[in-house]
Amino acid sequence: MDALAGLLEGPRARGAFMIRACFDPPWAVRVEDRAPLTVMLMVRGDAWITPDTGPPLRLRAGDLAIARGPDPYTCADDPATPPQALILPGAECSYPDGRPLQGSMDLGVRTWGDRLGGSTVMLIGTYLMQGEISGRLLDALPPLLSLPGDVWECPLTSLLMEEIVRDEPGQEVVLDRLLDLLVIAALRAWFSRPEAAAPAWYGALADPVVGRVLRLLQDDPAHPWTVASLAAKAGVSRAALARRFSELVGEPPMTYLTGWRLALAADRLRASDATLDSIARQVGYGSAFALSSAFKRVYGVSPQEHRARAADDAPLVGARP
Template sequence: MDALTDLLDGPRARGAFMLRAMLDPPWSLRIEDEAPLCLMAVVKGEAWVIPDGGDALRLGAGDIAITSGPGHYTVADDRGTPPQVVIHPGDRCTTLYGEPLREKMALGVRTWGNSAEGESVLLIGTYHMRGEITQRLLAALPPLVVLPSDAWDNTLLTFLGQEIGKDDPGQEAVLDRLLDLLLISSLRAWFDRPGANAPGWYRAHGDPVVGPALQLLHDDMAHPWTVASLAAKTGVSRAALAQRFGKLVGEPPMAYLTGLRLAQAADMLRETDSTLEAVARKVGYSSAFALSTAFKRVRGLSPQEYRARGSLES
């Protein structure tokens, strides 16, 4: 399992918000839902994404935008069109004055807008979960990523467009997996583009020494790894591995492993009801006490406090 797969495998889409927006100009949507991650693809026409305090970017057919919260932004047919609709947390949409619009602008199954034809058609998928592994990924992304149609394989858009309006049994699971595929495909293209400022853990996977070391850590984070044992597995000296790993990834191997283990533990605490002892064993700590000590040292609160806070937020 590589780092990108590992980051996405835990907090996958589970009942993600999916929508096809059909819009005739003038239209302007004020996005204030503060979702951790949102993908927006233009199937037809064009759209402008206007972040608060950032530069406006135009999207054409086949282009995709990825926004990471909690920042607010506007999506519109033109930079000068004032907002008409506000999208609030919980996918609640209203006028600027608070009048509900969800039912008024409903056009069918997961379809919404001001026109049954729509000069502009957007496919929107929103992740709502805040698992810590997702946060590790979000930390590598700017608030707004835009990929033009010629920079990635956007054939998934056709399939997603066909599936988003269906109401068949199991359709929610189908759409969740399609959203995950779309996200992974987009991120690969964005990280691999010329001049990309990809995170160290992503770039390092192509290195003949650090790549295998990362693979080993992600494949079995519960193993009692040391720099020496990791170096032996990768066929280099301990000093060579430590130096190369630190240079490419930006932190020592054991610090990276600690971060990986605690991120996985945090996700399990939020997403499962596993006991603290079970979580500790799963991520490579000898006991619940050992995990608690490391968790509190790094995150400033105990695993129990972290789990309780997550329950209040959900």
């Protein structure tokens, strides 16, 4: 598993919020859902995404934008248009004054807005989960990024348009996987652009020595790795590996491995009921005590506290506008 796949491996989309939005100007929607990641794909017309801090971003047909949570933003036909609806955590929807919309903007299966033939059509996919595995990648993204249609053609637009309005058994799972594919394709395209400022580990994956070591660590974190054993696998000396890994990744191999193991543990605490001892063995710690000590040192809370907080913060994935 490479580090880009780490965004979606583990806490993949599960019951993600996906919708086709159809509007006629003037329109504006205020988004305060605190979702970790939202993808917006323009199918027809134009839109502006205006974060609370930073300049507005214009989207034209064929453009794609990704908003990294939890900061709020407004999506509208024009930055000056006042919001007509408010999106809250759990995909709940209300008027700006707090009154529930109660389906007044529903236009059919996963379709929402003014009218089906609206001059603006946007496909929106929102991840409602939190996951520590994806933290390294999400931290590398700006709060708002875009891929213009003239430099990147989305390979999934027509399929998404067909599938998003289907109401068949298993359809939610189909849409979850399509959203995963859309995000992976978009992030690959984004990180290939010079303005993306990709994180050090992303570029290091292409290195014949460090890239191999990164994949070894990511694929088998429970193995009792040492710098010596990693160097032997990579066919270099310990000193050469330590120097090259630190230069390209920004930290020593064992420091990276510790961070990866703890990220895995944090996500498994959030996503499963497995015992702490079981999770410790899965991620390379010899005991629950060893994992707990390392976890608290890095995260500032015990594994049990982390799991309890995750349960308290869990979104209401069944809610829909």
